[in-house]
Amino acid sequence: MKITRAGDYALNVMVYIGSQEKNKLFMRNELSEICGIPDSFLGKILQSLAREGILYSERGKKGGFKLLRDPSEITLYEIIKAVEGDIKINDCLVDSNFCAGLSNCNIHSVLNKIRDSFIEELKKYTLENIIKG
Amino acid sequence: MKITRAGDYALNVMVYIGSQEKNKLFMRNELSEICGIPDSFLGKILQSLAREGILYSERGKKGGFKLLRDPSEITLYEIIKAVEGDIKINDCLVDSNFCAGLSNCNIHSVLNKIRDSFIEELKKYTLENIIKG
DNA sequence: TTTAATTAAGACTATTATGGTCTTAATTAA
DNA sequence: TTAATTAAGACCATAATAGTCTTAATTAAA
Numbered sequence: 419m420k421i422t423r424a425g426d427y428a429l430n431v432m433v434y435i436g437s438q439e440k441n442k443l444f445m446r447n448e449l450s451e452i453c454g455i456p457d458s459f460l461g462k463i464l465q466s467l468a469r470e471g472i473l474y475s476e477r478g479k480k481g482g483f484k485l486l487r488d489p490s491e492i493t494l495y496e497i498i499k500a501v502e503g504d505i506k507i508n509d510c511l512v513d514s515n516f517c518a519g520l521s522n523c524n525i526h527s528v529l530n531k532i533r534d535s536f537i538e539e540l541k542k543y544t545l546e547n548i549i550k551g
Numbered sequence: 552m553k554i555t556r557a558g559d560y561a562l563n564v565m566v567y568i569g570s571q572e573k574n575k576l577f578m579r580n581e582l583s584e585i586c587g588i589p590d591s592f593l594g595k596i597l598q599s600l601a602r603e604g605i606l607y608s609e610r611g612k613k614g615g616f617k618l619l620r621d622p623s624e625i626t627l628y629e630i631i632k633a634v635e636g637d638i639k640i641n642d643c644l645v646d647s648n649f650c651a652g653l654s655n656c657n658i659h660s661v662l663n664k665i666r667d668s669f670i671e672e673l674k675k676y677t678l679e680n681i682i683k684g
Numbered sequence: 685t686t687t688a689a690t691t692a693a694g695a696c697t698a699t700t701a702t703g704g705t706c707t708t709a710a711t712t713a714a
Numbered sequence: 715t716t717a718a719t720t721a722a723g724a725c726c727a728t729a730a731t732a733g734t735c736t737t738a739a740t741t742a743a744a
Binding site: 578579580594595597598601602608609610611612613614615616 | 717718719720721722723
């Protein structure tokens with residue numbers, strides 16, 4: 419029941435970029451050093467964020483990453499989802515056959531509600547909220 | 552970001568016991584068969600629940616397990632916590648040194664709030680809520 | 685046109701956590 | 715005393731996470 423390290427790193431690097439000069443491009447290895455995140459691993463994280471339209475990325479010399487939107491328009495949910503995929507909370511939600519043999523699937527409708535409100539909570543907070551404290 | 556299988560099994564077995572005749576003792580292997588949970592693994596789960604004062608357990612011939620409280624007095628939070636331990640959400644909450652080198656620890660105060668409201672959500676639902684649908 | 689510097693993609697490996705088994709001890713009823 | 719149960723925890727297998735590495739694509743500039 420934990421956010422993965424990749425998710426935590428993603429939050430950190432997004433907060434850093436969001437707190438700097440707008441439109442400046444940051445190179446991966448620069449971000450790696452500043453945020454203390456292993457370079458290659460950070461590569462995968464930044465790619466996920468770029469694929470989801472949260473970061474802009476540019477290849478080649480003078481390439482790098484920057485935000486595509488204002489920090490006030492980026493929620494924690496988007497960031498976590500970009501690197502970890504959909505939030506599921508339990509196995510039954512993944513595979514509807516899983517609970518077939520188990521006693522009571524009211525459980526899973528309750529867990530669904532809990533998951534939904536967890537997601538709502540993650541959507542409440544934006545990068546800006548974090549940057550401004 | 553998922554409840555473990557042990558947590559899911561715990562909910563299932565608790566719902567089953569809670570839906571049966573009050574005060575009846577159930578043997579582990581009986582519960583194992585009915586709920587489709589591997590016998591030894593269930594042993595550990597039932598022990599956790601008993602240690603936390605959610606289940607009563609009795610050893611020896613005619614031993615078994617039963618609820619210690621009414622299903623309306625047992626929350627999902629207690630059950631999950633009994634088998635999975637405290638809910639942490641991210642590494643920084645576990646080890647306050649972890650984020651020392653990272654850019655911004657407002658992140659972790661926000662994650663703390665999110666964790667707290669997740670716990671509140673888990674406390675909202677009781678076994679009775681699930682049993683009655 | 686070539687080269688150097690960057691990101692993209694994904695195969696691969698190492699480490700850690702989860703899921704599950706097994707054995708021995710303690711407890712109780714018969 | 716014995717059989718049937720739970721308690722505890724060592725142990726093992728599998729899966730997920732964390733991290734590395736290599737090759738390709740892209741771009742700016744020499």
